[in-house]
Amino acid sequence: MFDLSQFIFFVIGCLATFALVCLLFPHLFTRQKKFYPKRVITAFESRMFTRLKDAFPHHHILAQVAFSALITHDQIKMRNQFNRKVTDFVVLDREYNVVAIIELDDPSHIGKEQEDAERDAMLIAAGYTVIRYTQIPSIRQLQRDIR
Template sequence: MVNLSQITFLIIGCIASLAILIIINLEKIKFKRDIQINTTKKEYYAKPVISKFEIKMFERLKKACPEHHVLAQVAFSALMTSNYMATRNKFNRKVTDFVILNHHLDVVCIIELDDPSHAGKGNEDAKRDAMLQEAGYTVLRYTNIPTVRQLQKDIY
């Protein structure tokens, strides 16, 4: 004979099984929807490597230093490292505007160009410069695009 506790256990088991089937079907529906969304919407978009203001500076740097290589948008992590993860986390998402390399591909200097978006970020910029300087680099920071002559004077 079946007692009340067995019937209760059977009912709870059925309800749990039904709930699991519902959850599985909802996940399948969600997965199919995500696939449809991902096939119609792009996740990645191209964007310009440097701004129009930086393009002008790049061209000026090429004229000022024709025997050097000018790199744009170089990650700090390509220029420095640390034995400490906490220290690496301070710079791992930062990028310099320009790096000037000599013909041996040694870094001559790092150039930061402060466009109007840098207003009020002097403290943050000083910390960035200090990191690079501690790593042994010369940092030149400009708020306007300097003349070819000024760049030559500063870089050489």
């Protein structure tokens, strides 16, 4: 049979549990998202950026360029393979044509060689020159590698 006092205790228990969850995990019930700034490039990458500018003073150097700004494909399934990928640097000539794409591999790339090769293959298939460095090269080395 229906016992009103048990039902009231059940409802009060549910409300108390819900209130406790709200207090302990408020982020589960709020729609506001807090955004935080982050550096565009790392300190290691900033040294490479400066080196590229010094090596190619008459070129444009772009940092953190989305693959979707460089390549596209007719099929959305193929675009999904690169739509969130970013390349470290793009060297442009005076007419804003891509001369080379530069990837700077720090220790975080260890074990990701296959993934890096797949990324490079997409860009190379689109006709770009991709150069990877594990250390910041000299100005002379950059000028030899990027003609």
